[in-house]
Amino acid sequence: MKTRYDAEVVIFGNGESIKDGSVVVENSQIVYAGESEHAPTAKTVQECNTIMPGLWECHGHFIGLEKLDFNQEFFTHPFHQAMRVVEDARVALYSGVTTVREVGGYGVYLKRVIQEGTVPGPRVYSSGGMLSITGGHGDLHSLPIGVWNYLSLHSDHWMFNTVDGVAECLKGVRKQLRQGAEVIKFHASGGVLSELDDPINQQFSTEEVKAIVEEATRANVAVAAHCHGAPGIKNALEAGVKTIEHGTYLDDELAELMIEKDAILVPTRFIIEESLKMRDMLPEYARIKMDQSAGRHWEALKLAIRKGVTIAMGTDIAGSRKSPLNRWGDNAKELEYYVKAGMDPMSAIVTATGNGPKTLGPRAPRSGMLKEGYDADLLLLRKNPLEDITILQDSANFQAVIKSGSPVWFKS
Numbered sequence: 001m002k003t004r005y006d007a008e009v010v011i012f013g014n015g016e017s018i019k020d021g022s023v024v025v026e027n028s029q030i031v032y033a034g035e036s037e038h039a040p041t042a043k044t045v046q047e048c049n050t051i052m053p054g055l056w057e058c059h060g061h062f063i064g065l066e067k068l069d070f071n072q073e074f075f076t077h078p079f080h081q082a083m084r085v086v087e088d089a090r091v092a093l094y095s096g097v098t099t100v101r102e103v104g105g106y107g108v109y110l111k112r113v114i115q116e117g118t119v120p121g122p123r124v125y126s127s128g129g130m131l132s133i134t135g136g137h138g139d140l141h142s143l144p145i146g147v148w149n150y151l152s153l154h155s156d157h158w159m160f161n162t163v164d165g166v167a168e169c170l171k172g173v174r175k176q177l178r179q180g181a182e183v184i185k186f187h188a189s190g191g192v193l194s195e196l197d198d199p200i201n202q203q204f205s206t207e208e209v210k211a212i213v214e215e216a217t218r219a220n221v222a223v224a225a226h227c228h229g230a231p232g233i234k235n236a237l238e239a240g241v242k243t244i245e246h247g248t249y250l251d252d253e254l255a256e257l258m259i260e261k262d263a264i265l266v267p268t269r270f271i272i273e274e275s276l277k278m279r280d281m282l283p284e285y286a287r288i289k290m291d292q293s294a295g296r297h298w299e300a301l302k303l304a305i306r307k308g309v310t311i312a313m314g315t316d317i318a319g320s321r322k323s324p325l326n327r328w329g330d331n332a333k334e335l336e337y338y339v340k341a342g343m344d345p346m347s348a349i350v351t352a353t354g355n356g357p358k359t360l361g362p363r364a365p366r367s368g369m370l371k372e373g374y375d376a377d378l379l380l381l382r383k384n385p386l387e388d389i390t391i392l393q394d395s396a397n398f399q400a401v402i403k404s405g406s407p408v409w410f411k412s
């Protein structure tokens, strides 16, 4: 059965929009998107102000934590975390996020319960665990190494996987693929929330990064690199990494290299702004590193926009419902920062729609655009986000969220 949605404004997700347009959906796919004049008729016709594709969150973590402190991961039972994550997924979908590229967390398992129809949630493409060097960003430096190694090696659910040397890097990639990873995530530099490492320093040698990328490529999977410092960004790009996450120390030369390599920046400004708001709750080491890098990150974002680097929306969102900030469902705040940093609202929408699937490289699904043959994931809106990007932050401005052609919720 066909359903037709008529809108005053149709935003396609590829940078184009029209007035008085229609989207026609049959089963789970879009069969028409264009001018209402030429649209096929349908038994059911719904009207709205604006229609656009559902949002893609390209850097999230379904980890069920309430604090921005990696140690919580160790002191919260995995079942407890996993059950929180189910609600986070529902909230994300209800707020308009119809797809999540998850770069470390329970996503590979969450995907299964969503796909089988047990619980509501977005489409999930997950990396499984994140690969890190011993002592790197994905290591809990305060734990005895024996405890850490045990967890890293023996737990399927563990979001961290420390690997050293080419052989372990290959094993790490294969382990994530084995549990259903559809993108590979590794830490190419130090981080802010880890205790002892420096965000500016490169992590993993050139040989190790090459091994990770080559192994992922053999499985047709793209690689995402957490990267703050310039050496790590450069090393990752030269090895063929598809997406640079954070990109704090991006400069002119690196921005040009990103364009040359057709790489995508996933800025995650949201997590920085949220962390600054809850500065006092961060561990002291993280607070110091946050203060040192927040301003630099803002400059890097502005530079990337100015230079025309391809950007995909990602927040680094990780907090469960009881978290004071950084909560699933607030994903669209990220777009406000892009506009403040110099992006026009249409381009901001493209980062969260048409550019989303590109972050999965060869596994990119036909999604993120209103186009014949694409997944029917749609937002029906009461207002036009091209006039005010912040309307996407409040579902009171939505008339419906539609996933796979079926309304998740609908308010007439």
Ligand SMILES: [Zn+2]
Binding pocket: 059, 061, 103, 316
């Ligand atoms: Zn992250």
